[in-house]
Amino acid sequence: MRRIIAACLLLLMPILLCGCAREQKIRIAVVPKGVAFDFWRTVRAGAEKAGSELGVTVIWKGPTDERDVAGQIAMLEDFITSKVDAIVMAACDAKALVAIVNKAREAGIPLITIDSGVDDKSVPFIATDNIEGARIAAQTLVRLIGGKGKVGLIPFLRGAATSDMREKGFLDEIKKRPGVQVARKLYSESETAKGMAVTEDMLTSVPDLAGIFAANEPGAIGAAQVIEERRLAGKVKLVAFDAADSEIAALKKGTIQALIVQNPFKMGYEGVKAAVSAIRGGHVPLYTDTGVTVVTRANLNAPEVQTLLAKPGKE
């Protein structure tokens, strides 16, 4: 019995130590939807840059799985309990996180949403205008396939605001083009393996597919891998959202023809800035569009594109 207690205490030592070392600076919790993808790492870099410029502590923590709504709720509850000064979050689900927004409000903790908002329009939201971004993606893809043919769409998660908006923007724009039809729409569930599987199924069932739009990084990487395996690079045009290292590599190789690049660094940066401004009683606009840029092999090396693609914190 005594051994058990001793072992437990030993396990808990580091916890006790870091608990004692807590500092008194303003603490801002930044809670992304996931932590695994480059996109979120760039958000983190932006958040930390703003944090160091403004002299506040940025606490970065998110669920390991983007579908883990319950896990994200629990993390946010615990941040509210530990009385952080503000919360910046990307909601795993627009409806399910509304209750947490209310809890934060009751606790007097300012809350800013980035990238994926909640169904409460009074909460400041800093993000890419995803409908507009997907519309630009559709225009780019239509141009690449020469204005006619069948295309496939790979959104990631039905019900996730970002995915739904990209789907809508893309479909709206394609509807305006009589020569182009959306032949397949299959979800990647934000998993590369699923992205590969749905791309394989698309190419098998629609042999004359002219192009694919993948609405986020895992879907894009999955699609690019299949297109390369089947030696269809350049024949099936691929336009994808985001700019992970693997996506840029595929762009250079010619598997991906165009990337619709958001500005996640700016989301993290502006998110923390808005949070600090809210703590200090300043004005925070309800909506900030961080914009998209179409990156192709032609403009990849332009200085403004290189700044956008820089991944701070990764030497």
Place this chain on the structure above:
Amino acid sequence: MGPLVALLVMGAALSFAARDFLTGDNLANVARQAAVIAILAVAETIVIIGGGIDLSVGSLTALTGVTAAVLMSSGTPMAIAAACLAGILCGLACGATSGLLTAYGRMPSFIATLGMMGIARGVAFVVTAGQNVTLPAAFPEFAAAEALGVPVPALVAAVVAVAAHILLSRTVPGRHTYAIGGNAEAARLSGIPVKRVVTILFALSGLLSGIAGLVLTSRLTIGQPTAGQGYELDAIAAAVIGGASLMGGQGTVPGTVVGAAIIGVLRNGLNLLNVEVFWQQVAIGVIIIAAVFFDQFRRRR
């Protein structure tokens, strides 16, 4: 005894390390966060004591939750009550199916419930077309509410645990369960209706998964077909930390509840202390191994 001491030591350490740990609000949060896993862990304990394993509890949580969510869409109190009942019955039916396959189909329960895990998850996607289901406004209030100062999800878990404890420790079917898990052949020879009891154990597990599904859905404020992913492993971990043996015949509900509390407190504490999520997974893994290791050690002496 061991797990309870570990929980108390952890609690004591955390109340020093994180000044917000030992507050009423936070303890209510922990109870709310751990309730679903606790209910599933009790379900798992019942099956494990009987010598089986149930891998489908996480998927059943999602299936029963979305079934209820879809059925209650009209939002009248009658519809909500009927939908809850339907969700629980759905869990019961799935559990009973796994039980029949195990007992009468002579399948290893690992396989029968692995299949059920896939079926339930798939049907949850089919029922919802992959989309999250909006709930009538009244239903989420239930998980957010408190009764006698205790969050309702925790009360539900407590009622489930007490009922299961009485069933296992004070009734004839309970004693049969331990006997079957200890040695099924000996149990059969001594006249215990092994097949019937095993079927009932899985049916009970399904029923409790249904209750967990309702609690989780109410807490999430949406019916989510992807909910409860991996919860079966947390439930098994809680049972094992609490002293249940995967060989069968051993385990108690109070032990399991303590096991679930250890996992819940650990997650919450590590969140409060701002430990990276990746390390949380490592910590829970270490605790599982440590618990079983010390248990073996103690038994051998």
